Amino acid sequence: MMASFTIEKRTKANGEFSYRCKVVVKQKNAIIHRESKTFRKKELARTYGRKRVQEIENDEIGIKKTIPLSALLDLYFEDVHLWEKTGRTKQYVIKMLRDCDIAKIQSNKLKTSDLIAHCKIRQLAGAKPSTVYHDICYLRAVMKKAQPVFDIEANYSVFEEAIPTLIDMGLISNSDRRTRRPTQLELEKLQVGLEIRENQKPNGHVRIPYLDILDFSILTCMRIGEVCKLRWDDLNLDHKTIVVRDRKDPRKKEGNHMIAPLLGESFNIDNMQPNDKDL
Known part of the structure; x- marks a missing residue:
């Protein structure tokens, strides 16, 4: 300072x-x-x-340390202990917020009207209320860390008033529940596109088995992040099971390991991958 x-x-x-x-x-x-x-x-x-x-x-007379939200987002991004524990979607949203008008506001001066204005801008740009909801949730998460981690004054309490208002106005909402599986025609289109992608291997890059990932995900109901973190050490050949590490859960993510059965063809897909690395 x-x-x-x-x-x-x-x-x-x-x-x-x-x-x-x-x-x-x-x-x-x-x-x-x-x-x-x-x-x-x-x-x-x-x-x-x-x-x-x-x-x-000399810090003889204290001042309220405030910074623009853009600078606060940068501090969050630069803190390895916070950023490494941040999911891919949250990282994307934080980087996007960095370039929005709301990022110009001082951390201790954020008002409900500022959040309303941001949501309206995002809605006009085509974002759905469920998508804009992520903006608000992840900005709140960053501002919650401002005081204890960075000693920055941030008006975190504004979200208690703002979120019910934004919901009432239809500017944010929870994601719609998925109620159907993809059709056979949709799956065929996915397979064609992924096969093209799989064969476009850049020089020096590892080939990604997109088709196997698609089939394995459907058979096991695993998320893409869970599939790509599976480890050979966690595969039980005798029982045809595998440990899914840090499985997503609204209450607990880290350490939420689960043993999943590899039913049907999923075991064969898993076992046919090249066993030359830990993953």
Whole structure:
């Protein structure tokens, strides 16, 4: 954190001069605090500026440390302990929010009206309420970490008021429940497209068995992230089972390991993969 001050000379209505001392505090090139005070003499303004900068840098007089939401999102992104535990969808949303107008707002000044404006903009761009709901949830998750992790003041409590309002306005909603399986024609189209993708192996890159992943996912009802994290050490050849690590659960994800049976053709698909790596 670095504090600095400037003196601004101003002409009053009666022709006399006044001197405004403007103090600015920056953290990682982002302004986190501003304040100013006006004096009738330049030397008084300069004395105040020097004293205030020293107080702030020595943390003798505390200030509320606030930063634009864009800077807060950057801090979250740059913290390896937070980012490595962040799912792929959440990472995408956080990066997207970084470039939205809402990211210009100071972390302690976010209002319900700002969230409403953001949701309306996203809706006009074609995003469904269930998609915009992710924006609000993941922004709330980042702001919840602001004070305990980064010592940044953030108006986290705004979401208690905002979320019911956004739901009532139809701007956000839960995802629609899936009620059907893909048709045979849809599966055939997927297979054709994935076969083309599978054969377009870039130089130096490992071939990805898209067709096997598709068939295996359908047979086991596993998510793509779960399929791609399966380990050879967790495959039980005798019982035809495999451990699915960190299976998604709304209450617990880390350590939520489950033994899944490999029924029908799924065991053969699993066992025919090249056994030259841990995964």
